[in-house]
Every structure is written in C-alpha cells, then in structure tokens.
Amino acid sequence: MKEDIGQQAIAALEGIVGASRLLTDPESIEHYGQDWTKTGPVEALAVALPSDTDQVSKILKYCSDQEYAVVPSGGRTGLAGGAMACKGEVILSLERMNKILRFDPIGATITVEAGVTTQAVQEAAAEHGLFFGLDLASKGSSQIGGNIATNAGGTKLIKYGGMREQVLGIEAVLPSGEILDLNTSLRKNNVGYDLKQLFIGSEGTLGIVTKATLKLMPAPKNLRAMLMAVPDFSKVTELFSMCSKHHLAPTAFEFFSDQALAVVLKHNSSLKAPFATDAKYYVLLEVEDHGSAEEAMGCYCEAAMEASLIEDAVISYSSDDFNSIWSLRENISESLATDGRVAKNDIALAICDLAGYLEEILALTNQNADINIVLFGHIGDGNIHINYTAPFDLSEEQFKGQVKDLEEKYFSILKKYRGSISAEHGIGILKKPQLPISCTQLQIDLMRQIKKCIDPKGIMNPGKIFDSKI
Ligand SMILES: Cc1cc2nc3c(=O)[nH]c(=O)nc-3n(C[C@H](O)[C@H](O)[C@H](O)COP(=O)(O)OP(=O)(O)OC[C@H]3O[C@@H](n4cnc5c(N)ncnc54)[C@H](O)[C@@H]3O)c2cc1C
Numbered sequence: 290m291k292e293d294i295g296q297q298a299i300a301a302l303e304g305i306v307g308a309s310r311l312l313t314d315p316e317s318i319e320h321y322g323q324d325w326t327k328t329g330p331v332e333a334l335a336v337a338l339p340s341d342t343d344q345v346s347k348i349l350k351y352c353s354d355q356e357y358a359v360v361p362s363g364g365r366t367g368l369a370g371g372a373m374a375c376k377g378e379v380i381l382s383l384e385r386m387n388k389i390l391r392f393d394p395i396g397a398t399i400t401v402e403a404g405v406t407t408q409a410v411q412e413a414a415a416e417h418g419l420f421f422g423l424d425l426a427s428k429g430s431s432q433i434g435g436n437i438a439t440n441a442g443g444t445k446l447i448k449y450g451g452m453r454e455q456v457l458g459i460e461a462v463l464p465s466g467e468i469l470d471l472n473t474s475l476r477k478n479n480v481g482y483d484l485k486q487l488f489i490g491s492e493g494t495l496g497i498v499t500k501a502t503l504k505l506m507p508a509p510k511n512l513r514a515m516l517m518a519v520p521d522f523s524k525v526t527e528l529f530s531m532c533s534k535h536h537l538a539p540t541a542f543e544f545f546s547d548q549a550l551a552v553v554l555k556h557n558s559s560l561k562a563p564f565a566t567d568a569k570y571y572v573l574l575e576v577e578d579h580g581s582a583e584e585a586m587g588c589y590c591e592a593a594m595e596a597s598l599i600e601d602a603v604i605s606y607s608s609d610d611f612n613s614i615w616s617l618r619e620n621i622s623e624s625l626a627t628d629g630r631v632a633k634n635d636i637a638l639a640i641c642d643l644a645g646y647l648e649e650i651l652a653l654t655n656q657n658a659d660i661n662i663v664l665f666g667h668i669g670d671g672n673i674h675i676n677y678t679a680p681f682d683l684s685e686e687q688f689k690g691q692v693k694d695l696e697e698k699y700f701s702i703l704k705k706y707r708g709s710i711s712a713e714h715g716i717g718i719l720k721k722p723q724l725p726i727s728c729t730q731l732q733i734d735l736m737r738q739i740k741k742c743i744d745p746k747g748i749m750n751p752g753k754i755f756d757s758k759i
Contacts, residue, residue, distance in 0.1 A: 295334055298357060302337050302379065305347045310385070312336040321382050322360070322374035324367035325427075328718060333360070333374035340385045342460060342468060342499045349497065349748075350466025352379055358751050359464075361493035363435025364406060366427035368633065369717025371439065371492045371753050378751075381497060383434050389413050390500065398457060398474045400502045403434025407441075410503065419505040422449025426619045434498045440490035442713030444618075447669030448540040449506065451713065452489060459485045460500035464744040474502045487739065492715050493750040495743045509540060511578035514614040515586050517593065518568030518601040519544075523644040528572055528598050529668050535589040537582075541575035545665035549621045549676075552663065556624040560616055564601045572599075572668070573618050621665050625676055630688045633676045634696065634720075636703055637712035640671045646706055647673070650699045659683055660691050672712035675699065700726050716754045724755060 303311045312318070313335045322331035334357070339345045352359050358378040365372050374380050383404035391400040397419055401410060407421075407428040414421040423436060425443035435441075437459065442451045449455070458472040471485045488495055519525055525544050532539055547569055554560055563571070576582050586604055593599045605611040625631045638646055647664070654662045659679055666673035677692045700710060700723055709727045710720055724733060733755055740747075 298351075298355060298379070299335055301351055301355075302335060302348060305344055305351065306337050306339050310338040310340070312338070318374070318380070321362050321365070321380045322372075324365045324370060324372040324717075326368055326370050326373075326717075326719060328370040328373050329375075331374055332377050333380050334377050336362070336380040336382055338382050338385050342386075342462060345381065345386075345462045345497050345499055346466045346468055348379070348381060349462050349464055352748055353464050353466060353746055356746055356748060358748050359497075360750050361434070361438065361497050363404070363432040363438065364427065364430040365435075366431045367435065367439060367717065368635070368714040369439075369492070369711070370719045371715055371717035371750070372435075373718055375718075376752070383432060383497070383499075386499065387432075391502075392417060393474060396474055396476075397505045397507075398502050399505055400472070400474070400500065401433055402500055403432060403437070403498045405433050407431045407433065407436055414505045415508065417505075418508055420508040421503065422455055422506055423452055426622055433501055433503070437489050437498050437501060438491060438493050439715045440713070442667065442670060442672065444541045444543060444667060446667060446672075446713075447542055448538070453486065455503050456485065456489060456501055457504055458502040459488055459498050461485075461488050461496040461498050463496045464746065464749050468499075469496070472500050472502055476504075487743075490715065492717060492753050494740060494753055495749060497749075509577045511582075512540065512611065513576055513578045513582050513586065514605045514611050515574045515576075515590070516563050516603050516614045516617070517572045517574070517590075517599040518564050518566070519570040519572055519599055520597075521569055522647050524598040525570055525572055525668060526640055526644050527596075528574075528593060529640065531589065531593065531598075532574070535585055535592070537574070537576050537585050537589055539574055539669055540577055541573065541667075542669035543573040543618050543666070544668050545571050545573075545618060545621060546663060547571075548661065548663045549625075549665045550617060552624045552628050553617055553620045556627050557616070557620050560613065560620070563603055563614070563617065566601070568600050570664075571617070573614060618665070621663075625663060625678060628678065629681050630679045630683060630685065631676055632689070632692045633674050634699075634710065635666075635672060635674050635712045635714045636699075636708055636710060637670070637672045638703070638706050638708040640668065642706045642708070643668070643671060643673065646702060646708065649702050650675075653698050654695065659687070660695060667712075670712065696723075703727075718753060721753070721755060
C-alpha cells in the first residue's frame with residue numbers, strides 16, 4: 290500500500306518535471322540527499338530537478354496536497370545537516386535553475402535563479418567591473434539559494450556584511466505552491482514587515498527561494514594581505530582593535546592556529562610555511578590599497594612588534610604573494626577533512642569576549658587526550674570555528690561521544706557570555722538540541738508560530754532548526 294502511494298507520487302512528480310528529471314536510484318538519492326556533514330543515513334522518495342519556478346510551484350502544491358515532506362537541496366556544502374533527507378522526503382534540487390537573468394549596470398544589481406553558484410555571481414559581477422560581497426571557501430559549489438537560506442557569512446562580512454545585506458529581493462515558492470514575488474531591486478522600501486528577511490536564514494523551512502536580486506559593489510582595487518605570527522590569542526583581538534588607530538579598514542581579519550597551519554601544509558605540498566619559526570596563532574589582515582596602505586601597514590606592524598603583539602609578519606607585494614597567504618586560510622576546512630575525523634561548530638561572541646572564552650574552553654580541552662582542537666575564524670565578526678579533530682583510528686562512535694561531552698561544556702560557557710551557537714552555518718539538524726542556549730523559549734515559540742502560519746502542514750524541511758510540533 291505504502292509502495293503504491295510512493296509510485297503514485299513518483300508518477301505525479303515525473304509528470305511535472307519529466308521522467309529524466311525525477312531521480313529515484315540510490316546513488317542519486319545519496320548524492321542529493323546530504324550536505325557536507327554527511328550526517329546519514331539518507332532516505333528519500335526521489336530527487337526532483339525542476340527547471341523553473343512554475344515546476345517548483347507544481348511540486349510544492351502536489352506535496353502539500355499529499356502531505357509529502359520536501360527538502361530543498363542547494364550546493365550541499367552546508368555544515369549543519371540542513372539539506373539532509375532522512376525520512377523519505379522529496380528532495381528538490383535547484384541545480385538546473387542556474388541562469389543569470391538580469392544585470393543592471395545603473396543600479397549595480399544582478400538578478401539570478403537560486404541555483405546559480407556563489408562563484409558564478411562573483412564572476413558575472415567581475416565581468417562588469419563590479420563585485421559581489423559574499424565570499425566563502427565553498428563558493429564553487431554553494432548556491433545563492435543556499436547562501437540565502439543559511440544567511441551565509443564568509444570572509445568579507447567585516448566589510449560588506451553577510452548574505453542578509455546582499456539581498457534586495459527574492460522570489461520564493463510557499464509550501465502551498467503559491468509564488469511570493471518579493472523580487473524587487475529597491476534599495477529603500479518601507480511597506481510593512483520585510484517578509485524577505487524571514488526567508489533569509491530560514492534553512493528551507495518556510496519555502497523554496499527560486500530567484501534573488503543581489504546588490505553589487507564597486508570592485509575593491511589593489512587588495513593587500515599581511516600575515517602576522519602571534520604568540521597568544523589575547524593579542525589577536527588587540528591587533529584587531531589597533532587597526533582603526535592606524536587608519537586601516539580591514540576587508541578581512543581572519544585568524545588560525547598553529548595546528549590549522551600544520552594540517553594545511555601537510556595536505557598541500559605546493560604551499561610553504563610563511564615564517565622560519567612557528568607561532569601559536571596567525572592573523573591574516575586584508576586591506577584595500579588606495580596608495581597609502583603599505584605605509585600604514587608598515588607603521589601598524591612596527592607598533593605591533595614594539596608592543597610584543599606579533600613575532601613576525603609578511604606583506605603581499607604581488608598577486609602570487611596575496612594568493613599564497615590566502616591559500617593558507619582557505620584550505621583549512623578541506624585539509625582537516627582529509628586529515629582525520631572532524632566536527633566543527635561556528636560560535637559567535639562579542640569580540641571583546643573572545644579571548645576570555647577561548648582561555649576557559651582550552652583549559653577544559655587539555656584534559657581530553659583523544660580530541661584535538663583546531664581553531665580558525667573571522668575575528669572581525671567575533672566568529673570562531675572550533676574544530677574537534679581526531680585520527681581515523683578513533684571509532685566514529687567514540688569520537689562523536691567525546692565531541693558531544695566537550696561541546697556541552699563549551700556551550701554552557703558560551704551561554705554565560707551570551708554568545709551564539711551559530712554565527713553563520715545555521716542550526717539544521719545538528720545544532721537543534723542546543724537552540725535554547727542562544728534563544729529564549731519565547732523566541733522559539735514565535736518562530737514556531739511563523740512556521741505554522743506559512744507552512745500549516747509542516748512539509749518544508751521538517752525537523753530542521755526545531756521540531757515543529759504543529
Ligand atoms: C569548505 C567550506 C567552507 C565554508 N565556509 C563558509 C563560510 O565562510 N561562511 C559560511 O557562512 N558558510 C560556510 N560554509 C557553509 C556553506 O557553504 C554555506 O552554509 C552555504 O551558504 C550553503 O549553501 P549551499 O547551496 O551549499 O546549501 P545547502 O547545503 O544545499 O543547503 C543549506 C540549507 O539551505 C536550504 N536550501 C538550499 N537551497 C535552498 C533554496 N533555494 N531555497 C530554500 N532553502 C534552500 C537547505 O535545505 C539547507 O537547509 C562552508 C562550507 C564548506 C564546505
């Protein structure tokens with residue numbers, strides 16, 4: 290009986306997208322039904338690959354009528370298990386909706402389908418001498434729809450803001466199949482509640498984002514990068530606060546630990562150690578050079594040396610230098626994944642609290658022999674990625690158990706600082722149990738009511754962010 294219903298659904302969905310665009314083979318379900326975290330096991334009815342908004346609308350209308358749950362699938366680079374299909378859902382992939390629809394040179398905006406990759410938008414902007422302000426190491430695969438659904442942050446947030454700041458308008462298909470057209474390119478628009486903001490960061494739980502209009506900026510010119518070797522973490526935040534005194538407006542202010550650097554060098558033979566002597570931490574400062582950056586960076590460096598904030602520094606003089614410095618930072622996630630078991634979180638704190646928090650958690654970590662902590666993150670945004678790592682020898686079960694124990698302790702300290710359990714990756718499935726650490730019950734209740742209002746049957750990405758219980 291259940292199988293008959295499944296076959297009917299498959300036939301109906303094939304009728305909407307075409308038989309070749311409705312995939313039911315186990316390989317495709319495995320491929321489209323999970324994100325970077327691979328929080329299995331994957332279980333889905335089928336993968337639908339619609340080609341336009343009309344097909345998305347028909348799929349959702351059908352799924353709503355039949356009460357089939359739907360998981361939106363973007364580039365599947367998510368780090369919270371948000372795009373995981375585990376309960377026989379219909380996976381809706383935006384992969385074929387990858388057209389750049391419109392470029393407006395006067396307003397400096399671009400309108401795209403949601404399946405366009407982040408990198409494709411960056412490249413399209415660059416072709417017109419403009420710049421898209423979201424940058425992240427997953428840009429080759431992550432999609433604009435996924436970036437919107439996760440309110441992605443990235444390395445340039447300090448200067449350009451996160452995804453929320455890049456989006457002028459969206460088109461979204463509601464669970465009922467209705468098309469909500471909020472896709473304007475207006476910069477000012479005070480007409481009641483700003484509904485598009487609800488979809489930004491909603492992790493696919495309210496509807497499917499099908500199109501977006503994004504802000505572009507003048508392209509930054511002559512970017513320079515400086516890498517500094519730093520003896521301890523408290524000096525990292527001091528270095529950040531020193532930037533303004535030296536009239537340096539960072540376009541990025543990133544940090545990583547000695548262990549992060551070691552793992553990158555181990556797995557990327559073309560990259561070289563930046564300094565003759567290792568340091569405990571490294572800071573990557575990027576600024577735009579309008580003519581005086583070299584002098585300002587030199588003065589900054591001298592002052593930092595005098596105050597014993599840094600042990601060494603190197604400044605980029607060519608695009609090769611610049612790219613080599615950035616490669617050390619951008620290869621961390623991939624290298625960690627190759628090196629052994631890794632679980633990560635992406636907490637946020639007030640910048641002034643970062644050093645105190647890290648001191649407290651690292652004191653706890655030293656008591657754990659199996660798990661190693663590798664740190665990197667976006668200091669300018671108060672966002673640290675804590676990576677729990679262990680060799681593959683440690684069984685997955687033991688690894689998960691030990692990470693859970695440590696994370697509980699870290700999060701209880703985080704609560705004390707009023708930090709966030711997710712700066713940019715979202716809650717998905719993985720951080721759902723910890724949501725109350727950073728949200729009050731009233732907040733969660735209001736979110737549930739909004740969900741219930743837009744998705745009364747609870748078909749959109751159920752079980753993500755919170756259990757709906759509607
Ligand atoms: C190496 C690496 C580096 C990363 N660096 C960063 C970083 O610096 N900053 C950062 O913020 N993140 C980072 N991430 C995480 C990830 O790339 C982002 O969360 C990204 O925005 C996810 O986009 P995606 O298209 O891959 O989404 P997916 O993983 O496919 O989906 C993410 C969530 O969005 C939903 N979704 C996807 N598309 C849609 C749609 N069209 N409509 C509605 N819901 C949708 C999914 O259901 C899921 O809940 C990184 C990941 C990796 C692997």
